[in-house]
Amino acid sequence: MGETILKVKDLRVNFRAWAGTVQAVRGVNFELKKGETLAIVGESGSGKSVTTKAILGILPSNARITSGEILYDGKDLTKLKEKDFYSIRGKHISLVFQDPLSALNPIQKVGKQICEALRKNEHMTAAEAKKRAVALMEDVGIPEPETKFSQYPFQFSGGMRQRIVIAIALALNPKILICDEPTTALDVTIQSRILDKIKDLKEEHDLSVIFITHDLGVVATVADRVCVMYAGKIVEYGTVDDIFYEPAHPYTWALLSSMPDLDTREKLFSIPGAPPNMMYPPKGDAFAPRNRYAMEIDFEQEPPFFKVSDTHYAATWLLHPKAPKVELPEVLRHRIQRMKEEREGA
Amino acid sequence: MAKYILKRIAGIFIVLFVVMTAAFFMMRLMPGGILDGVEENLSADMRDLIYAKYDMDKPIWEQYLLFLKGIVTEWDWGVSLKLYVNVSVWDILAERIPITLYLGFLSLLISVPIGIAFGTLAALKKNGIVDHAVSFLVVLFISIPSFVMATGLQYFVAYKWGWFPLIYDDSLPRITTTFLPVLALSFTPIATITRYLRAELSESLNSDYMLLARTKGLTRVQATLRHALRNSLVPVVNVIVPAFISIMGGSLVVESIFGIPGLGGITVRSINVADYSVTLASLIYYTLISLAAILLVDISYGLIDPRIRMGGRKDA
Known part of the structure; x- marks a missing residue:
């Protein structure tokens, strides 16, 4: 992995709505390295698509970037005027849409x-x-x-x-390809073919890819690194192995537990509750109300990023030295065990 | 395609026949008759003579059969009974149709570009002041019928300010003397087209393919013209024909207001004086032109929209 090609710093995007201001993206930081595939994972409304729209300057007219920088090629894309984007879109950064039925x-x-x-x-x-x-x-x-x-x-x-x-998207030989849930609208057999194609094209065209998805199976297939987003923030990031084998954030645990696999016998885990209304973002950790491992401080103060390893960071108080030791949920422990065995077997 | 068109043309003839039949019976079954107002001046013999001349002494179904026979055998649609006595109805119509068509097409010619311009403007500036102003006018012009517009224009522009002739004047250039009626007829179609295009365009401006057009490096203007506007004009073809038909309907009354010797004026007069054959012929004409216009749109729609043109031919 080479140098950083795109850097998003403390990006905040608000939407003006009838009832008030929706804080869709609340301080997102990530870097895209040349030649890598970075997956951004999160449920609907977590702000992943909004982030990519901000990068391309195609936010709807009621959205506003309130702070932050998107650095590409020495330029801050958040400061660009519409006409300056004409030379960026397609030629430098391109987008593949979620729904090919309506995109053409x-x-x-x-x-x-x-x-x-x-x-x-x-x-x-x-x-x-x-x-x-x-x-x-x-x-x-x-x-x-x-x-x-x-x-x-x-x-x-x-x-x-x-x-x-x-x-x-590839017509003008872009450097960065953003795939916004490119396989969500397709059936599963087609999905894997499209994913393989994107992987091949990435090599052939020397692309760096941002891959937006809510499907962890897809992440495992395509990504080098993963950012997990929740309620407009990145809560954990690391390499694919970091995220799949040593997840540190309770939200990542919940996501991984709610993914079915061939050996799932028990009732599939689902995350209780609903994501917060981003018109009134909660105090403290946004995931706390749905988190069975939440501590008092989670409702008071937002956790900073704690280092798990050189490549792996997570924003949860559970990683604080003073936090009680918490075991991974049992379902997940078994699953990771199985995944590791499979990997060794393969 | 040919089969489809033939089928539609056959359909048109059936509709025409039904309209003709219904009109024939309805008119004759209504109270009053061709001798209204002059009846007392005529002797009973005279009356019988006149009735016999036009077969009106026979039962109505026999009249109808005779009328049909006249059409089938001699293409005889009858003569005017009161307005231009004994002149063939088609001669009367032929003289009047050109000016009515002139009004209709001129009005359409004005309405379409203006409607498209306003609709585009409103969609591009959606929810801004321009949009609200345009939308307000649209509601106003859709609600005010053309004959009210015609009366207003006639009073203010022609009578008070004297810019245009009060009524139709043969000696003046046609464009001057028909300016006000054409204007009066154009408000509603302009409003209809504006409203429709505004809705269509604001939808396609928010579409994914518009976003794709922008992400592939087109400028906003290029993307709007080549994708959003072009696509939203396709369904607008659909309202142009109803607009034309409503112009025709409006010209019925507007022609009378401005004293234009067109088909609209004579249709209204023939109904008033129970000139059955003239009413029937103009009714047939209006029906025919409406159906033909609809057919034209359906055919052209297929030419414009590939999804309809190739419908069912998936592997073409």
């Missing part, structure tokens, strides 16, 4: 949609753009790209549409 313009031929960026930004001729588009379509694994070039999105299956979206 339904009444425009897919070829044209791929060519559009090439023609507008690279000023290619129609023939050059077509050649490049067909090559891209081949790259992302679309059979008979020449024929498919002049078809409409509704003539494609979900997986094929997502491939088109990926081809569009």
